[in-house]
Amino acid sequence: MHGGEAPMPAVVVPLEALRAGMVAEAGGKAANLGEMLAAGFAVPGGFCVMTPAYRDALERADARSLAEAVDSEDDDARRPGLAARLRELLASAGLAPATEAAVRAAYERLSQAPAPGVRGSDAIHGGDGIPVAVRSSATAEDLPGASFAGLQETFLNVVGADAVLDAVRRCWASLWTDRAVAYRRAAGFQGAEAALAVVVQPLVDAAVAGILFTADPVSGSRTRMVVEASPGLGEAVVSGAVDPDRFVAEAATGQLLESRAGSKGLAVRPAAGGGTERVAPAGDAGPLCLGPGEVAELAALGRQLEAHFGSPQDAEWALAADGTLWLTQTRPITTLHPIPVRPSGSPAGGVRAWFCFSLAQGLTRPLTPMGIASLKAAAGSIAAQAGLAPSDADAGPSVVQAAGGRLFVDVTTVLRSRVGRRLAPRVLDVMEARSAGILRRLSADPRFPLEIRTPLPLARRVVSLAVRHHVPETLVRALVRPAAGLARVQRFGAVLEERLAPGTGGPAARLDRARDLLAREAFPIVPATLPVAAAGFVCAGLASLLLRGTARPGELQDVLRGLPNNPTTEMDEELRSLAERVRREAPAEADELAGHDGGELAARHAAGTLPEVLADGIAAFLGRYGHRAVAEIDVGMPRWREEPGPVLSMVSSMLLGDPAKDSFASAARAGEDAARSLASRARDRGRLRGAAVAALLARARALAGLREQPKFYLVRVFDAARTELHAVGRHLAEAGVLDDAGDVFFLDFAEARAALAAASAGHGPGRAEDDGGARLRGTVAARRADYARELRRRHVPRVLLSDGSEPEAVASATTPGEAGVPAGTALAGVPASAGTVTAAARVVLDPSAASLAPGEVLVAPSTDPGWTPLFVTAGALVMEMGGANSHGAVVAREYGIPAVVGVPRATERIRSGDRIEVDGAAGTVRIVAPAGGTEGSS
Structure with missing residues (x-):
């Protein structure tokens, strides 16, 4: 496309013609401005150079292939050079003649009728044209899930048509700055697929300007609005050039709650001849640049913005010298986590506290909609067993609700109960220590007054439930005869397997079967298996009483290393043994496969080109453990049986080291040695005491490993439900109601029933009556987009x-700081497994594509059983979540590797390649040397 071709339609459009849905044509900023103008907000009028002009410039500069090269370039050293060349080409690219003429005409119209409160051209520029702001508006900007704020350029006080055209080209080039490229890569956006429009607006003659947050961006409170303001143009506040005045107002009334004067050491003002200058504020306007009335006016504006856009907003504003309040931009506050809401008819009144069940289960990623529906069905079964059956079986108990793809539990009643205040934090101390601290602080919060003083009603329910399901009997039998307890668990598993056989009915029957499996089979697992594991810990507790004055702190934990009868460590050991067998029987192939990508190996497995010993071993492994996965409590997550890439990736990592090195066997020997040593020392205080300690520790080692068994069986139930649901999805895809079988996991049970009804009615694509099918496909598409956005969320609140x-x-x-910390810095967490290791860190956010070299320190947000094969090669573990008895801590102890858990923002503050020292006894992680650096000292 060059000069002689026909001009593109509607390449320059007035802002008032744009709407929120026009992001692809106008970019996020311009679409929002047009929406605000249409809603009657005070926004300076102007025009937008639409995205087709940018795409035309990319073609005119013959730079599209270069843009694709920047996106695909993995060499961090080469990428900036490619991006710089691309910026040069765009900045020098000429506009199509028709586009240039349209921009000149639109600018002339603006100059002829400046808006009120806008500085006129002859004020400082002698009639060259009105001063304008030229602002980038990218298609990946100001979006609900990613703001990309400040990544592209804005040019202020641009005067004259030639200067405006030059600023437009420089805005286009700014789509490819190093920071913009890096941000898009981190957020999963392709720059070559993005485009950039340019907004041109009259420059507001601002006396004061700043930012309005309609919710507190630090605490997340929706009842407080925050205003930051400084004299002059808003650029001073937005760029962080000044310490602004800060105001906090009550959201509902605008009443000023707090104010703090900033230093305001400079102001950004329009400069003569164009551009801006930084000057000392003129005059002495007092310590604060806004009064209570002006803050209240901004709060009222904020309420209007929230009501129109339906979410908290981050808005930029300017108060003109004539007193006019202008809006210059608004975008969603993307960092706020959605709030769970109890259904109508639930208890109301006062602030409620929501505990994140997902995080407690080691999940930072979101759950699929069907995963949420399945867990609610299981929770409804538990509630029914306790005599608290929900009115809607599919909805589950009202205390369990989803927000942001995570499950939350309403713990308000727990905080208002004497026994709840004591018991819940103690349970969390060993599972999720940071959450325990939060609940303790909330127990002292006057918003959660003590209302339930007696534990009797709760005790009656718990005792009744335990007796009904033979919990005391199971516990006592395991204490007296451990072998009988183990046999009971194994018999239960065999019967469960028979009950989980795939259904044979039609799709409607299989959907009902999936729902029934979750409601009927999930709960009985707990009373049938957990008391047997609990018996092991009871024995350990009794032994600790007999060992008072004999055992040193931490010695009893040594006894619980390398425990037998743990299905998770048995699974890991089978993988390690497989790697050893491959290394022994096919050494040349083992060398070739070591460190290979799991996806590549999975493709070879499907094609039948893996070495026979590995192919047979993986098939056998998947036959026993193929129902497992990362985030395995989500029925929407593919199982290893379906996608074996993660398992093969783990085997290839094990082949990098010495798979014959058996850290678990070493831990088991250490545990047995610790038990013998303690029993011998107890015998010195009496033969009977020594015999009792020996018997109790033997029982503890035999039974405590079963703590992973309940979840192992629960995941089998989820896997069986997934099998039924996948069959339903295939039917719906074949009927044309859904595009893909996996789409069924982005519906809930009621919607899946509606989809089956649509399929029965013949509502497939291309049918005139396809209202139901089209609506369901639209629902799936929207939820997939929401899910992808939530996958990028790095921070999930423990309690909201x-x-x-x-x-x-x-x-x-405080707010999160920059990634990385100086050498010598020590990060504090919870001691989880003793020992000290100094090694390179490997930050892993998703184990499905992870490769961990032998000896590296695994740094993770949290872990579940799907992560644990990585422990076989890890030298140590650092986690953001967890307590001393969380899943990762337990497995680390069983493997005898040092572990520190509950380290705030560990995956942000530690980078892959950093050399770190993990002290599992002290609960500290020290940065010895940053990646590529030299060792520092503490």
């Missing part, structure tokens, strides 16, 4: 209040 505030953030009163 119903006003949106996050207690942990309020307590720390």
Whole structure:
């Protein structure tokens, strides 16, 4: 496309003609501005150079292939050079003649009728044209899930048509700055697929300008609005050039709650001849640049913005010298986590506290909609067993709700109960220590007054439920005869397998079977298996009483290393043994496969080209453990049986080292030695005491490993339900109601029933009556987009209040800082497994594509059983989540590797390649040397 070709239609469009849905044509910023103008907000009028002009410039500069090269380039050293060349080409690219003429005409119209409160051209420029702001508006900007704020350029006080045209080209080039490229790569956006429009607006003659957050961006509270303001143009506040005045107002009324004067050491003002200059503020306007009335006016504006856009907003504003309040931009506050909401008819009144069940289960990623529906069905079964059956079986108990793809539990009643205040934090101390601290602080919060003082009603329910399901009997039998307890668990598993056989009916029957499996089979697993594992810990507790004065701190934990009868470590050991067998029987192939990508090996497995010993071993492994996966409590997650890439990746990592090195066997020997040593020392205080300690520790080692068995069986139930649901999905895809069988996991049970009804009615694509099918496909598409956005969320609150505030953030009163910390810095967490290791860190956010070299320190947000094969090669473990008895801590102890858990923002503050020292006894992680650096000292 060059000069002689026909001009593109509608390449320059007035802002008032744009709407929120026109992001592809106008970019996020321009679409929002047009939406605000249409809604009647005070926004300076102007025009937009639409995205086809950018795409035309890319073609005119013959730079599209270069843009694709920047996206695909994996060499960090080469990428900036490619991006710089691309910026040069775009900045020098000429506009199509028709586009240039349209921009000149639109600018002339603006100059002829400046808006009120806007500085006129002859004020400082002698009639060259009105001063304008020329602002980038990217298609990947100001979006619900990613703001990309400040990544592209804005040029202020641009005067004259030639200067405007030059600023437009420089805006286009700014789509490819190093920071913009890096941000898009991190957020999963392709720059070559993005485009950039350019907004041109009259420059507001701002006396004061700044930012309005309609919710507190630090605490998350939706009841407080925050205003930051400084004299002059808003660029001073937005760019961070000044310490602005800060105001906090009550959202509902605009009443000023807090104010703090900033230093305001400079102001950004329009400069003579164009551009801006930084000057000392003129005059002495007092310590604050806004009064209570002006803050209240901004709060009222914020309420209007929230009502129109339906979510908290981050808005930029300017107060003109004539007193006019202008809006210059608004975007969603993308960092706020959605708030769980109890259904109508649930208890109301006062602030409610929501505990994140997903995080407690080691999940930072979101659950699929069907995964949420399945867990709610299982929770409804538990509630029914306790005599608290929900009115809607599919909805589950009202205390369990989803937000942001995570499950939350309403713990308000727990906080208002004497026994709840004591018991819940103690349970969490060993599972998720940071959450325990939050609940303790909330127990002292006057918003959660003590209302339930007697434990009797709860005790009656718990005792009745335990007796009904033979919990005391099972516990006592295991204490007296451990072998009988183990046999009971194995018999239960065999019967469960028979009950989980795939259904044979039609799709409607299989959908009902999936729902029934979750409601009928999930709960009985707990009373049938957990008491047997609990018996092991009871024995350990009794032994600790007999060992008072004999055992040193931590020695009893040594006894619980390398425990038998743990299905998770047995699974890991089978993989390690497989790697050893491959190394022994096919050494040349083992060398070739070591460190290979799991996806590539999975393709070879499907094609039948893997070495026979590995192919046979993987088939046998998947036959026993193929129902497992990362985030395996989500029925929407593919199982290893379906996608074996993660398992093969783990085997290839094991082949990098010495698979014959058996850390678990070493841990088991150490555990047995510790038990013998303690029993011998107890015998010195009496033969009977020594015999009792020996018997109790033997029982503890035999039974405590079963702590993983309940989840192992539960995941089998989820896997069986997934099998039924996948069959339903295939039917719906074949009927044309859904595009893909996997789409069924982005519906819930009621919607899946509606989809089957649509399929029965023949509502497939291309049918005139396809209202139901089209609606369901639209629902799936929207939910897939939501799911992808939530996958990028790095921070999930442990506890969230119903006003949106996050207690942990309020307590720390800090916001996340830059990634990486200086050498010598020590990070504190919870001691989880003793020992000290100094090695390179490997930060892993998703184990499905992870490769961990032998000896590296695994740094993760959290772990579940799908992660644990990585422990076989890990030298140590660092986790953001967890307590001393969380899953990762337990497995680390069983393998005898040092572990520190509950380290805030570990995956941000530690980078892959950093050399770190993990002290599992002290609970500290020290950065010895940053990646590529030299060792520092503490």
